[in-house]
Amino acid sequence: MAATQALFLSLEGIDGSGKSTQARRLADWLRAQGRDPVLTREPGGAPGAEEIRRLLVEGDPDRWSPETEILLFTAARRDHLERTIHPALATGRDVVTDRFADSTRVYQGATRGDLRALVDDIHARVIGIEPDLTLVLDMDPEVALTRGLARGSGEDRFEEFGLEFQHRLRAGFRALAAEAPGRCVLIDASRDADAIAAAIRDAVAARL
Template structure:
């Protein structure tokens, strides 16, 4: 099937359903005959997955926000080189569960006034923005309860509590306004099928 390559990202607070909706969109596009790479951050390449374990597991105070920015940027650079750029060059659609907007919010806004640092590093080492970003929006208390209900080991950021989730939600909504040409805010409190249908329709319009 034709169509230019597109880089699509999913953002939002913990527990907002990003991974589920990213997977559903990938399945939908593959059913249409498109070649799709479904990936995630931090991670998405062997080196980046190693860094993922460093930043998502352990005590909440394990790393400072400054150290996290460096770790996430290192993981993103490896991901970009090994996974994202080759797939886009091959004409594939890349769907990523989190990307640079998460670093802008988590480390740049909610854990200190470090947005300038995040943006400088991004410009220097990454330099690639998504073509389309879905910001899944929901009540922070509901999202946090969902995230904690997964009972996984990667709960370092959930352990910062609901107050941080509230700041994160505000941060993502502010970013959606800042990058209005590529961001679409999605009401993630609805049934998964309704959310997926809206995302699929918006994606089709972007790929047309």
Template sequence: MARPARFITFEGIDGSGKSTQARRLADSLRRAGHDVVLTREPGGSPGAEDIRRLVLEGDPDRWSAETELLLFTAARRDHLEKTIQPALAADKIVICDRFADSTRVYQGITRGRLRAKVDQLHSLMIGCEPDLTVILDMDPAIGLARAKGRGGTEERFEDFGEDMQVRMRAGFLALVDEFPQRCRVVDAMRPPDTIAADIAALIEGC
């Protein structure tokens, strides 16, 4: 396999299979001989993991959308400094389960209509975009049922309900028109092996 994109992100609504497919892609690229860092957001560095617990656990109304935006941006900055930039500088491939597009959709569109502020903070504090973003698309009701069925403690956003998932899906799909050079939609309503094969074909085409 020729060398794929260096910074690859996975996006989509809750329960769409991002973590599974990111892990499968990382395993596939490692088998092909690539040096891969698999990471996630919020999180991916010690400081960002601390913030993850703040934003993903507890009552849905724990934070306003404005406070969430600041917390997610702080976590992303630490993740960028401690994990993503060092890996890219070492010529590794970085695969990330969520990145800035999630903030564009969650806080920018569905939670607080803060897109202008999201973009301003991103430009000031992050300043980079992935080479390729895979958007896993699925029915919001099915995705929410999957996410709630995991039985973990990180369900704060799932607790906002199906209406928010519907709006998030529309937000993620709109990113394809906004960032056509890097965003690709993959149908996540199919078997995991079929989805993984389509993603591998996307990577080979980069």
């Protein structure tokens, strides 16, 4: 991949695995390399998508069915794609996103019902893009859940599904990484933040 080509990079993993911190560190490192990354997140990353985010991450765990969640996440993702991701890539800027479609594949497609085929079909029809590289942060769900709930962000709807749900998420992300080894790199997120950041930089540097 040419050094001048914009990269679309996503970070995935269970709640509390450190994605937001590592996404920021990755964007800072890319800037230090003379690149001009856009740091973004899902759900969100564009004004309309941020409004949908509040519907998804706040409130009672049983607020939405898995099918409704798929549609809401996809609507937010389409707005994110149109207003943030495509414009950045078109002007040669890297995109670093905290979550993308793999989260919907795992959260709604694999852990809240057998809906992966529906997720993939909708994704192919209205999103139609995958990251160049996905860093999957993998760690003990019990530690991650404690960390996530301790934030007290108010955006803890999915954490409130409990520890068993987080274990299913971890298994789902590990399976997804094995399914797409050319795109996904499994990162041991049980280490300190500097070691995790170094592993992520190594994986990204191989694509530059």
